[in-house]
Amino acid sequence: MSVLYVMVPVALVIAAGAVVAFIRAARAGQFDDLETPAYRMLPDDDGARRKG
Amino acid sequence: MSIASSHPQVRLGAARASGRSLCSHCALPVPDGLVREGGAEQFCCHGCEAAYRVIDSCGLREYYRLLERSGGEVGPAKETGRGYSEYDDPTFHALYCRVLAGGLSSTELLLEGVHCAACVWLVEKLPRVVPGVVEARLDLRRAAVTVVFDPSRVALSRVVRTLDTLGYPAHPARGMGGDRAREARRREDRRMLVKTAVAGACAGNIMLLYFALYAGMFEGIEPGIERMFRWAAMGLNAVCLAWPGMVFARSALAAIRTRTVHLDVPIAMGLYLGGAWGTWKTVSGGTGVGDIYFDSISTLVFFLLIGRFVQQRQQRSASDALELLFSLTPAVARRVGEDGAVTEVPTEALSTGEVVEVRAGDSVPVDGVIESGRTSIDASMLTGESRPVRAEMGERVAAGTVNLASTIRVRTEATGEGTRIGRLMRMVEEASRRRAAIVRLADRWGKWLLWVLLALAGVTLGIWWRDGVHVAVDRAVALLIATCPCGLGLATPLAMTVAIGRAARRGILIKGGDAIQTLAGPGAAGTVVLDKTGTLTMGRLSVVWWRGAEWARGLVAAVEAGSSHPAGRAMARDLAGPGMDATVAMEVVQHAGRAGTGIEGVVNGRRVVVGTLALMRSRWVEVGAEMDRGGREALLDALSPVYCAVEGRCVAVAALGDAERPEAAAAIDQIRARGWKVRVLSGDHPDVVSATARRLGLGSEDCFAGVSPEEKLDFVRSLAERERVVMVGDGVNDAAALAAATVGVAVRGGAEASLAAADVSLGREGLGPLVELLEGSRRTMRAIHWTIATSLGYNVVAAALSMAGLISPLWAAIIMPASSFTVVAICLRTGAFRGPVNGGVRP
Incomplete structure (x- = not known):
């Protein structure tokens, strides 16, 4: 079971990475508008891709 | 919708x-x-x-x-026809445009009239409509579109004109307190989201660690591994309390400093005492240290922050609605210098006494008096009246109204927040910042909850003192954590948000939770004040019958053709039917509208007077016995008699009426069944009002006719001093009364200003949505009372268990989320604002 002494810290570091990624996304404004994207997933006739 | x-x-x-x-x-x-x-x-x-x-x-x-x-609905595209030339001005670009790489520019515009998925689609297709626009992205909640365009290929004014043509008049996004305030608000929102996320991550990871620890309690666990898990949980918990948890610590400290104890004080006490005691035990104890509640503490922080986040977003959407209103006043003004030279300056730079030039098609930037020129003004934004008003030298014009006809010069009397629209917005902003009284109620309970918890903790210490200090403190801390009023903090904002969100999807826009609370109360001391026209009735006049000379129809229609009064329009429409070609040849030579009383003109050389009996008398028109009888008959039918005179003799009577809405009677019965008194205020003829009321089952003592907008305000204000008043109006002249009422309800199609002044605006016509609103509010409040009772119930059980020493971290970890989930479930399961859309009124 001594592998846990390595695995638990590794798991926590991975979790911290996910949190950091989320914080960066939030600070970049990706969660500012939580309403409009729900309306945006309507068919795009000409297949033009929007830049994020 | x-x-x-x-x-x-x-x-x-x-x-x-x-x-x-x-x-x-x-x-x-x-x-x-x-x-x-x-x-x-x-x-x-x-x-x-x-x-x-x-x-x-x-x-x-x-x-x-x-x-x-x-399922969206588009209104008629009211093209304003403005030139928007100020958008091409270098001053404007400097103020509102950002220069991007590659010679592109970006600007943010607030749009009127966007409300559904189709609007999002159409607005974001702007690059296809206007070559030179690179990208358009719409934020539906704020009704703000960010346009990226190439200034060398397209003028911004053309972009804005296209949006205007499509039915979305645009305004530069200025917001309350300018760019910096909006940026600050946005950053605050992001910080809150980040805090909630960090608390969630901590809580989730601690939960995983505790799963292993709980399993270890039953299956056995290696002491070294147990110690590592505890230290890891302690570290995560420290992060949780030191970062997201500080929201509660700061709030509690502020409360203690100002000696106003609210709910955050017992919450912070439970969190931090629990955290500190757990940390001390982990650091000092080694294995077998007994009960540590890191999982419960971090979960509490997470759930409570969700409640805060939801509440903050709800308040934000109320203030976002104001942003558009604020942007209605123009950003750039043309200042006329001492030497007569015209320079363009930002509106903020103007001061009282300075003269500005307003060209045709532009919005008036300030409140002021017309110095020179005459024009017509579209004041629909303030008054809701879409008919242009004439404005002459020496008359007042208000900021935000649109100059339609010709260039005028205006001497500034007030700018920015001092203008009528500015004051209105501040009033509305204050109202939206008002927290729901029920939230304050939870805060009041926080006070005695604190003392009860402290007393219980003391009793617990006393009971377990004989088993040693360690055990006694353990039990007391367990009590403080387990009884942390989490559900109480979560319940109200969540229930309010669910209700407001659901209502919005049904076309009922509620600005704040206190409107729901006021509307929900038992109606023993409450009055619903209804406007007659448009609310109880269809709001559209028509000629119901015509008595007298048939040949006069054409003459009357010709005179009324130039009228913009609803009665005049109805007569022009209904009297000039097929076979009335003669009217075409007629020519109105002289034309004088007499507001509210009638109209007169000369048609084919014959003098025609159309209007009230009073007008007939003042024009020395002889009203024969037959016509007099006709007029009285019309009144008995609850119709407005309009006398038509040709060459000084009354030859016909037209009866004009406004039919009741089919669901009005049932709706009034249902409003009354909830204990509300119903009053009708109308500017109409007393007999018309009482006849309408009679048919709807209202007593004549409940109806007040011939009431002016000022009298409406006085009536509502004096009534509001004694009891709760719900004022329902179409907003044309009711904005002041709506703001004075305890809850103002604006009906669809009202002025932008009255929609802002009202606490609730109904997006559908008729009384159905009003009944729905009352019923939905009642159910929401019942749900809130249930959630508060439930969470208090859980707390009582948790307190009893911990005082008896029966609680363990495992039990706490089960009971506390259970309490929160029950609260969430009750909030989501309420019947408020559900069911078929037109189910509010049973026909």
């Missing part, structure tokens, strides 16, 4: 069945005079046709299909 019955395509189908033509753009009936025989496309107005042409020519017909699918 899924309103099945008003669906454009549904309406289209219904109209085809009835043989009437509907506008190809907005699906409203096309006036008879504009119907094109055999045409596939019909338009109700020039604006709709222009919008349709743009959409059609760019291959965007898909819009109408999306509109149908999303």
Whole structure:
């Protein structure tokens, strides 16, 4: 079971990475508008891709 | 806003069945005079046709299909026809545009009239409509579009004019307190989201660690591994308390400093005492240290922050609605210097006494007096009256109104927040910042909850003192954590948000939780004040019958053709039927509208006077016995008599009426069944009002007729001192009364200003939504009371268990989320604002 002494810290570091990624996304404004994207997933006739 | 019955395509189908033509753009009936025989496309107005042409020519017909699918509804495209030349001004670009790489510019515009998925689609297709626009992205909640364009290929004014044609008048996004305040608000929102996320991550990871620890309790666990898990949990918990948890610590400290104990104090006490005691035990104890509640503490922080986040977003959306209103006043003004030279300056730079020039098509930037020039002004934003008002030298004009006809010069009296629109917005902003009284109620309970918890903790210490200090403190801390009023903090904001969100989807926009609370109360001391016209009735006059000389019809129609009074329009429409070609040849020589009393003119050399009995008398018109009887008959029928005189003799009486809405009587019964008193205020003729009231089952003592807007305000204000008053108005002249009422309800189609002044605005016509609102509010409040009772119940159980020493971290970890989930479940399961959309009133 001594592998846990390595695995638990590794798991926590991975979790911290996910949190950091989320914080960066939030600070970049990706969660500012939580309403409009729900309306945006309507068919795009000409297949033009929007830049994020 | 899924309103099945008003669906454009549904309406289209219904109209085809009835043989009437509907506008190809907005699906409203096309006036008879504009119907094109055999045409596939019909338009109700020039604006709709222009919008349709743009959409059609760019291959965007898909819009109408999306509109149908999303259940959205488009109003007539009211093209303002403004030039928007200020958008090409270097001052404007410096103020509101950002220069991007590659020679591109970006600007943010607030749009009127965006409300559904089809709008998002159409606005974001802007690059296809206007070459030179690179990208358009819409934020639906704020009604703000960010446009990236190439200034060398397209002028910004053309972009804005296109949006205007499509029915979305645009304004530069200025917001309350300017760019910096908005940026600050946005950053605050992001910080809150980040805190909630960090708390969630901590809580989730601690939960995983504790799963292992709980399993270890039953299956056995290696001491070293147990110690590592505890230290890891302690570290995560420290992060949770030191970062997201500080929200509560700061709030509690502030409360203690100002000696106003609220709910955050017992919350912070439980969190931090628990955290500190757990940390001390982990650090000092080694293995077998007994009960540590890191999992419960971090979960508490997470759940409580969700409640805060939801509440903050709800308040934000109320203030976002104001942003558009604030942007209605122009950003750039033309200042006239001492030497007469005109320079463009930001509106903020103007001061009292300075003269500004307002060109035709521009908005007036300040409140002031016209120095020179005469024009007509569109003040619909303030008054809701879409008819232009004439403005002469020496008359006052208000900021935000639109100068329609010709250039005027205005001497500034007030700017910015000092203007009428500015004051109005501040008033509305204050109202939206007001927290729901029920939230304050939870805060009041926080006070005695604190003392009860402290007393219970003391008792627990006393009970367990004989088993040693360690055990006693353990039990007391367990009590403080387990009884942390989490559900109480979560319940109200969540229930309010659920209700407001659901109501919004049904076309009922509620600005704040306190409106719900006021509306929900038992009606023993409450009055619903209804406006008659448009609320109880269809709001549209028509000539019900005509008595007297048939040949006079054409003459009257000719005179009324120039009238903009609703009665005049109704008569012009209804009297000039087929076979009335004679009217075309007639020419109105002299024309004088007499506001509220009638109209007179000369048609084919004959003097025609149309109006009230009082007007007849003042014009020395002889009203014969037969006509007098006709007029009285009309009054008995609850119709307004309009006397028509030709060459000084009254020859006919027209009876004008406004039919009641079919659901009005049932709705009034249901409002009364909830204990509300119903009063009707109307500016109409007393007999008309009381006859309408009689048919709706209202006593004449409940009706007040001939009331001016000022009297309405006085009436509502004096009533509001004694009891709760719900004022329902269409907002044309009711804005002040709406603001004075305990809860102001604005009905669809009102002025932008009255929508802002009201606490609730109804997006559907008639009284159905009002009944729905009352019922929904009642259910929401019942749900809130249930959630508070439930969470208090859980706390009592938890307190009893921990005082008896029966609670363990495992039990706490089960009971506390259970309490929160029960609260969430109750909030989501309420019947508030559910069921079929027109189910509010049983016909």
